[in-house]
Amino acid sequence: MSALDDTVVAELRELMGRYPEPRSALLPMLHLVQSAEGHVSPRGIELCARLLGLTTAEVAGVATFYTMYKRRPMGTHHVGVCTNTLCAVMGGDAIFERLCDHLDVGNDETTEDGAVTLERLECNAACDYAPVMMVNWEFFDRQDPSSAVELVDKLREGRRVVSPRGATITSWREAERVLAGFEDGRVDEGPAAGEASLAGVEIARERGWTAPPLPGEASDD
Numbered sequence: 001m002s003a004l005d006d007t008v009v010a011e012l013r014e015l016m017g018r019y020p021e022p023r024s025a026l027l028p029m030l031h032l033v034q035s036a037e038g039h040v041s042p043r044g045i046e047l048c049a050r051l052l053g054l055t056t057a058e059v060a061g062v063a064t065f066y067t068m069y070k071r072r073p074m075g076t077h078h079v080g081v082c083t084n085t086l087c088a089v090m091g092g093d094a095i096f097e098r099l100c101d102h103l104d105v106g107n108d109e110t111t112e113d114g115a116v117t118l119e120r121l122e123c124n125a126a127c128d129y130a131p132v133m134m135v136n137w138e139f140f141d142r143q144d145p146s147s148a149v150e151l152v153d154k155l156r157e158g159r160r161v162v163s164p165r166g167a168t169i170t171s172w173r174e175a176e177r178v179l180a181g182f183e184d185g186r187v188d189e190g191p192a193a194g195e196a197s198l199a200g201v202e203i204a205r206e207r208g209w210t211a212p213p214l215p216g217e218a219s220d221d
C-alpha cells in the first residue's frame, strides 16, 4: 500500500482547512508527506499540487528551497551538527569530523544500518549553548566529539535518548508529523528555556533594568 494513502490525503485536507487560504498549508503539508514517505517524493509533490491547485513546479520550488525538506530517503534519525561560525570554532567542526569517521558517512549521507542521516547545519539560534547538535530537531547542547559519539551510538542501539531541553527522542518521521501540526503529547517535556538563554534576564532583574519606554509611552522615571 502506498505511504500516501487515504488517511494521509484526509490529513492533508485537514491541514488545508486550518488556513484562510489553503495554499498557506503547503509547508506543514510537506512535513506530513515526509512523515508518511520518509522524504518528499515526486508523487508527494504531485499530490500537494493537485490538492492545492498549484503547479508541481511551484510545490517543487518550495520543497527544494528549504533544507528541512528532504528529497532522498532519510535514516531513522536525523543528526545535525551546527558548523556555523560560533559552533564551528567552539568544536562543531571537530564533532562533525569525528562523526563522519565514526559513522563512516559524509554530509547528508545515511549509515549502512539506516539508523542515522548526518548533516551539517547552519546556525540553530542556540549559540548560547555552542557547540550544539540536533537529533530530529531537538537540541543537544555543549557537545564534544566524545559525547556526540555516545549520542549516536545510543540512537543506533535503540536506547532511550532525551533532549536536555526538549522531548524524548522518537524518530525523524514522528518528529516530522509533529512539525506538520499533529501533536504527539510530548510538547511539555523538558524546560521551556535553559539557564544560558535566561542569563540576560536574570542580570537585568538583579540590577533593576527595564526596557526603555516605547515612543509615546510615559517613562517611569
Ligand code: FES
Residues within 6 Å of the ligand: 082, 083, 084, 085, 086, 087, 088, 122, 123, 124, 125, 126, 127, 130, 131, 132
Ligand atoms: S552558530 Fe551554532 S547555534 Fe548559532
